[in-house]
Amino acid sequence: MIRAVLALIARDLRLAGRVGGSGALSLVFFLMIVALVPFALGPDLNLLSRIGPAILWLAAVLSTLIGLDRLFQADEEDGSLDLMTAAPVPLELVVLAKVTAHWLTTGLPLALAAPLFGLLVALDGTAMGASALTLLAGTPALSFIGAVGAALTASIRRGGLILAVLVLPLMIPTLIFGVSAAQAASGGTVPFLVPLAVLGALTLIAAVVGTLAAAAALRWPE
């Protein structure tokens, strides 16, 4: 059972790195959005550093959507999903493996690159660290929430837009607590750990609900 899950993760990581995969794409998209903001707002460093964590989080939410529409759709189209149905593992574990691979190729690189990209929005050291930490804790929730939408739109052609409309509202709580945790680190009335703990809780809830819901949506597409 473990071997099957590891095989799934390894395959998705390998596919992300091959031609047509979305491996580095979400990271580049993340950089694009973060880099555009200073151009739009002008060189007001105080303003930028104040809204910096929010920009990083918004960019992370949007970049998570890259490649999400193909998460299950690609497997549904070429019949790989039928193969996974026949595997001696529950569909829930298949979903868990695929979401893990998605997070490893989008969420994790975003969190790791956040301190570097924080330079573009004039974050200080504390805020950089806090943004990276909140992204590390919060991006799995984004992947799990997105997986539900991806599973629901798996058999719809051009489901990408519907997917975004479906899942973006559900990502609002994660966004709120992610940004408030990152801002609490650089001063404010709330201690840093409170919103971070809520963010962690949101990720855990999303992991359970998202996995079950996505598997249910894949199991009976009609």
Next chain:
Amino acid sequence: MRLSVDNLACRRSGRRIFSNLSFAVGPGDALAITGRNGAGKSSLLAILSGRLRADAGRIAVAEVGEASLPECLHAVGHRDGLKSALTAGENLLFAQRLLGAPRLDPRDALERLGLGHAHDLPVAYLSAGQRRRVALARLLVCARPLWLLDEPTAALDTASQAVLAELMEGHRAGGGLVIAATHQSLGLAGAAELRIEASAAAPLADVPEDWA
């Protein structure tokens, strides 16, 4: 293993595709499912492989221990389940690790289907017939008692069709089961035939073509 199906009915998008379908197969048996386009051959295979819910009826498996029906079968259909960006070998190795019960090495399985040279080629470079042969090689990399084949000879040349017939005979000789939806004779000796007729509830003209 033994598989018995009783009074199976299938409904898709509110339309009755077929009903009152019953058959039973045991070790070494082969069943050829025939019927016109849209009669529900692929739907029947989808129900058996667990991808579609039956509207009514009962499917029972015996002599397989704890395993459920989808865990006992190999399904090769119109969609070949191969990733174009991966090589044939990588695709088969993935299937082997995912499905468990390893039998032949991916390279040997490809050799059996005359595709040894394609082991390190991305599947995207292969023709439709070659892709189908890679998908059929999956039958050999994992041991599973029931083979569900949907139009297995589509896109295959005559030599490959002979190889497939030989593989199916070997599988049956070892106590395996073969259920194939087909329009052509597959060269299955002693195969039972199950013809899916149009259900009385759905007039011919009302059944949309090609449910695949």
